[in-house]
Amino acid sequence: AAPQGRLLTLPTSPSATTGEPAASPPAPIRLEDVDWQALAATLRAQTGLEVSRLRVEGETLVIEAEATRFRKDLQAEGRANRVLHNRLPAEITHFRYRLSSNGLALREDEHPREAFVAAANDRRFGAEYEHSITARAASPAPDDDASAEAATLLDREPAGFNWGFSPNLKQNFGGPDGYLYQLNLQLDALWRTDRNGWFSGVATYQLADNYENYEYIADSDLPRVRTYVGDYVKETDLGITNLQYTRTHQFGRDWYAQAYGGILEMMYAGVGAEVLYRPMNSSLALGLDINRVRQREFDQQFGLRDYSVTTGHATAYWQSGWHDVLVKGSVGRYLAGDIGATLDLSRRFSNGVSVGAWATMTDAGDDYGEGSFDKGLYVSIPLDAFFTTSSKGSTGFAWAPLTRDGGARLNRRYQLYYMTDDRDPEGYWEGIDKVYK
Structure with a gap:
């Protein structure tokens, strides 16, 4: 199968290379450099995900959101994968979407970043990526203290x-x-x-x-x-x-x-x-x-x-x-x-x-x-x-x-x-x- 769409590459940090510039597309080297409000606005505009919270748990970014545009949530999540991949450093290896509706937690879907990039570049890796996606029931309310590595980056009420x-x-x-x-x-x-x-x-x-x-x-x-x-x-x-x-x-x-x-x-x-x-x-x-x-x-x-x-x-x-x-x-x-x-x-x-x-x-x-x-x-x-x-x-x-x-x-x-x-x-x-x- 031929590569599909624009070539995606994992952003790298100079510390992980010989000091040469980060690979294209560029991405922030540190999580502290990310404008989380702007990222949430981009997700809303391009994917229809109304983000209420963004959290980092270890190497996973947790996106708490309500899907408002696409009838198939996987379409919204696939688009969001591209946005996040282009904005985040390589230390984030998984994207987890915690979907809700009117404040009710429904489902958590987790996508391995590297597997997505491989499948987006070449559909021959599609089956491996698709089998790596997990979907499970979401707990009513995540515990900020559940992990010593957890950190809330954005927490906001929905549009009024x-x-x-x-x-x-x-x-x-x-x-x-x-x-x-x-x-x-x-x-x-x-x-x-x-x-x-x-x-x-x-x-x-x-x-x-x-x-x-x-x-x-x-x-x-x-x-x-x-x-x-x-x-x-x-x-x-x-x-x-x-x-x-x-x-x-x-x-x-x-x-x-x-x-x-x-x-x-x-x-x-x-x-x-x-x-x-x-x-x-x-x-x-x-x-x-x-x-x-x-x-x-x-x-x-x-x-x-x-x-x-x-x-x-x-x-x-x-x-x-x-x-x-x-x-x-x-x-x-x-x-x-x-x-x-x-x-x-x-x-x-x-x-x-x-x-x-x-x-x-x-x-x-x-x-x-x-x-x-x-x-x-x-x-x-x-x-x-x-x-x-x-x-x-x-x-x-x-x-x-x-x-x-x-x-x-x-x-x-x-x-x-x-x-x-x-x-x-x-x-x-x-x-x-x-x-x-």
Whole structure:
């Protein structure tokens, strides 16, 4: 195989040679000469790694960061290997990436520097390098005193505030009212108070809709927890669909939790909490959420209606290993107070697209009305399928033939299972070919 890309060489110190200048590319001879703030900024710009801490443990540089750009973490780590190799002296022989999400430690990946350089120069050494990479569960919090040689070089809180505008299209088709749509301009903002806490908010301005055609309200003895959707859309053009504070916590290597409160979605406000058990290298995860919510006024501001309910579910997640199908089974109490279960099957393709379907049966029985039970389909598409830049974000749509009140779930903005996607080891190794890109 021919050498790939620009030739990389290990920087050397004059003390290790006959005093001749360091080999190209140049690198600082001493760790004390490194501008760590500038290095963290370069990693963010070129790799999408939001660095919170940099530590040296013996001959290993530990990079504590959140991966924000590339869908495959190995692509971000491969790019970071190049940046670090060009900036650090030869005494650093390993790069260890300690990846987290919203303050939750997920995984540690270690790359031998010399093996990476050899593989980057000549793919014939690729297999040896790839087998030298290690990925393991990350401990909740590293101990600065764990090693006498450990030293913290950079320790900073994540960026405080960011925001952006985007279009948003909500659709419903296949029901008695035909095709319904709502096109909004959406303002999304987030302010981090620290590594484990943040305020989030979403405001929407309605550009166009045809919900004047929404008239189908079938007979039902259940509380109207979702069939007021037409009133929410028609009441105002400018609404707040999310304004909440969220805080995460890690109880152990495999236990994650979050608590949240505020305006949780277009129709409900309240408080809630979730806990998730997700071991590394396991296809099974178990979660539990509980929420106390109250229905909002139709104008989507700060007013509340009389209806309130306690809702929550116990959920099992199983990576079946069959064509990348994820099976989710939930049992619990829904917004209308009915009790039942939901089965959700989805498949994620290699290009990042996910397709799924769900069905919910509850004890509502005849009270549910036409349709008998809740069901639907959904599609999620990665944003980088539409743009030339890489992104971890996605967009999509769901289709449910009838908007009914039975089997209705709270639309929680953040869910721990998807927040901890990096615990899936198969997803990590699927990106091995991208480590050179």
